[in-house]
Amino acid sequence: xxxxxxxxxxxxxxxxxxxxxxxxxxxxxxxxxxxxxxxxxxxxxxxxxxxxxxxxxxxxxxxxxxxxxxxxxxxxxxxxxxxxxxxxxxxxxxxxxxxxxxxxxxxxxxxxxxxxxxxxxxxxxxxxxxxxxxxxxxxxxxxxxxxxxxxxxxxxxxxx
Numbered sequence: 001x002x003x004x005x006x007x008x009x010x011x012x013x014x015x016x017x018x019x020x021x022x023x024x025x026x027x028x029x030x031x032x033x034x035x036x037x038x039x040x041x042x043x044x045x046x047x048x049x050x051x052x053x054x055x056x057x058x059x060x061x062x063x064x065x066x067x068x069x070x071x072x073x074x075x076x077x078x079x080x081x082x083x084x085x086x087x088x089x090x091x092x093x094x095x096x097x098x099x100x101x102x103x104x105x106x107x108x109x110x111x112x113x114x115x116x117x118x119x120x121x122x123x124x125x126x127x128x129x130x131x132x133x134x135x136x137x138x139x140x141x142x143x144x145x146x147x148x149x150x151x152x153x154x155x156x157x158x159x160x
Contacts, residue, residue, distance in 0.1 A: 040064035041108045045115035045124040047075055047082060051144045058112055058142070065108075069115070069128045070099040086118045095127040102128075105137065114142035 042064045044055035052068065059066040073096065075082040089095050105111060111134060115125035121143075 039108060040110040040112060041103060041105070042066045042112045042114075043069065043103070043128070044113065045069040045122050045128065047116055047122065051114060051116050054142065054144055055114060062112070064110075064112060065103075067103045069124050071124050072097040072099060083118060086123045089123040090120060090126075095123050095130070098124055098127050098131070102131065105132070105134070108137065110138040110140065112140045112142065114144070116144045 040062055042055050042059045042062075044051050044067075046052035046055070046068065055066060055068075058064065075085060113125075115122045120126075121129075
């Protein structure tokens with residue numbers, strides 16, 4: 001996945017995690033046939049608001065529809081605990097269950113898809129990729145990495 005940087009001055013730790021669950025309604029998440037642009041959709045998973053803000057910016061800039069991948073069970077707010085859970089999911093292959101309201105991609109020729117990197121593609125995004133047929137689509141990936149070892153690189157540019 002290609003790297004995409006969040007706004008300067010933010011960090012994964014300073015962001016409030018997205019704790020979406022199946023019980024929470026998300027009106028912005030629903031894409032109807034009447035609302036569909038017919039060409040592009042941004043599909044993303046965001047544990048924190050970093051990836052969500054980038055996805056929204058991409059959708060606004062390109063005029064694409066937008067869909068948020070949500071897990072049935074929310075991850076903890078603590079990043080270390082979430083990392084441990086995600087590593088176990090990856091190791092066992094028991095990826096998280098995602099909310100079953102996946103968009104019908106037949107109306108879209110381009111899928112812009114992204115999420116944060118947890119030393120690998122986030123497990124909710126990996127589950128979505130297992131469940132989704134992206135054949136005959138143009139797929140444009142993006143990722144965020146705030147909070148990783150790469151997150152301080154903007155400071156290096158400012159201090160240099």
